[in-house]
Amino acid sequence: MTLEVEHQLSYSYADYVGLNPHYFFLSPKPTPYQYLINHDLSILPKPDLLNKNIDQEGNIQHVCFINQRLKTFEVNSKFSIKTEDFKGLNFVFFPFECAKIPFKYPQRMAKYVEFILNNKSISEDVKDFALAVAEKANYGTLDFLMELTTQIHKKFRYISRERGDAVLAEETLKSQSGSCRDFSVFMMDVCASVGILARFVSGYLYGSELHQHDLHAWVEVLLPGGGWRGFDPTEGRVVDKNYVALAASIESIGLSPVRGTFRSIGHVDSVLNAQVIIKETK
Incomplete structure (x- = not known):
C-alpha cells in the first residue's frame, strides 16, 4: 500500500x-x-x-x-x-544459542553491544521485573520479547503526553503508567537487563485510533540473524507495514x-x- x-x-x-x-x-x-x-x-x-x-x-x-x-x-x-507486507518474526537466530536467555551476542557484535549495555544504569527493580518476565517465558528470547510487549500493553496504563523527554524506566515501573515514549524506554531497559540491545524509534502508526493522529514511539531489538526487529509495547504487537519510522536512537531519553x-x-x-x-x- x-x-x-x-x-x-x-x-x-x-x-x-x-x-x-x-x-x-x-x-x-x-x-x-x-x-x-x-x-x-x-x-x-x-x-x-x-x-x-x-x-x-x-x-x-x-x-x-x-x-x-x-x-x-x-x-x-x-x-x-x-x-x-512483511513478517517481523520471520527469521532464524544465528548463532542458534541466541534463541535462549541468558542472551549473548556473537563476537563480531559483542564489542559494539557490550560497550553500550555496560554504560547503562538500570535499577534493581527493573532487573527483577526482567527476570520475572524471562522466567514466565521459559527463557526463550522471542517468547520473552512477546511476553514483555504484552505485559506492558495489558498491565500498564497509557497516558497521553505530547511534550517532554521519556521518564526513567524505574518511574514507569513504579507508576505502572506512561506515554508511548515512557513504555519504549522502559522496554529498552528491561531488554538490557537480560543482555539484549534495544533502541528507541519515533515515527507514525497508520490504522490506530489512539495514535494515528500523533507521533508514536516503539522499540527495535537487535537480534542475531534478524537484525533490528520492531516491537510496540503500547499497542502490544510486533511492528508491521503500518509503521513508518522517522528516526531511531539508543539514547535512554528517546528521540524527538x-x-x-x-x-x-x-x-x-x-x-x-x-x-x-x-x-x-x-
Missing part, C-alpha cells in the same frame, strides 16, 4: 525570540520493505540555512538556522511512502523528531500545536 503522511507543527511565542539551531528528523528511514516516493519539508519563516545530513546513528537529519527574531515558527512535512531551543530576554511562554494526517492512497 501507499501512505501519504502530513505532519504540521506550529510554534507560538508570547514575545519575540531567537531560535538556536533546530534539528528535524522528519524524513523516513529507508527499510527493505518501505520505499520513499517523495518528501517535501517547508519551514516558515524561510531558513537562512538548511542542511541535510546523516547523524551518528544513521538517521536522516535536517539542521535549520534562522537568524531573525520571531513570534511564530511553522514546520510542515509531507511525504508519500510505499510499504510492503524536532529538537531545538530558543533565546529570549526573560521568560517567554511557548505553545505548540501539532497535527498528523495519514491517508492510504492506493
Whole structure:
C-alpha cells in the first residue's frame, strides 16, 4: 500500500525570540520493505540555512538556522511512502544459542553491544521485573520479547503526553503508567537487563485510533540473524507495514523528531500545536 503522511507543527511565542539551531528528523528511514516516493519539508519563516545530513546513528537529519527574531515558527512535512507486507518474526537466530536467555551476542557484535549495555544504569527493580518476565517465558528470547510487549500493553496504563523527554524506566515501573515514549524506554531497559540491545524509534502508526493522529514511539531489538526487529509495547504487537519510522536512537531519553531551543530576554511562554494526517492512497 501507499501512505501519504502530513505532519504540521506550529510554534507560538508570547514575545519575540531567537531560535538556536533546530534539528528535524522528519524524513523516513529507508527499510527493505518501505520505499520513499517523495518528501517535501517547508519551514516558515524561510531558513537562512538548511542542511541535510546523516547523524551518528544513521538517521536522516535536517539542521535549520534562522537568524531573525520571531513570534511564530511553522514546520510542515509531507511525504508519500510505499510499504510492503512483511513478517517481523520471520527469521532464524544465528548463532542458534541466541534463541535462549541468558542472551549473548556473537563476537563480531559483542564489542559494539557490550560497550553500550555496560554504560547503562538500570535499577534493581527493573532487573527483577526482567527476570520475572524471562522466567514466565521459559527463557526463550522471542517468547520473552512477546511476553514483555504484552505485559506492558495489558498491565500498564497509557497516558497521553505530547511534550517532554521519556521518564526513567524505574518511574514507569513504579507508576505502572506512561506515554508511548515512557513504555519504549522502559522496554529498552528491561531488554538490557537480560543482555539484549534495544533502541528507541519515533515515527507514525497508520490504522490506530489512539495514535494515528500523533507521533508514536516503539522499540527495535537487535537480534542475531534478524537484525533490528520492531516491537510496540503500547499497542502490544510486533511492528508491521503500518509503521513508518522517522528516526531511531539508543539514547535512554528517546528521540524527538524536532529538537531545538530558543533565546529570549526573560521568560517567554511557548505553545505548540501539532497535527498528523495519514491517508492510504492506493
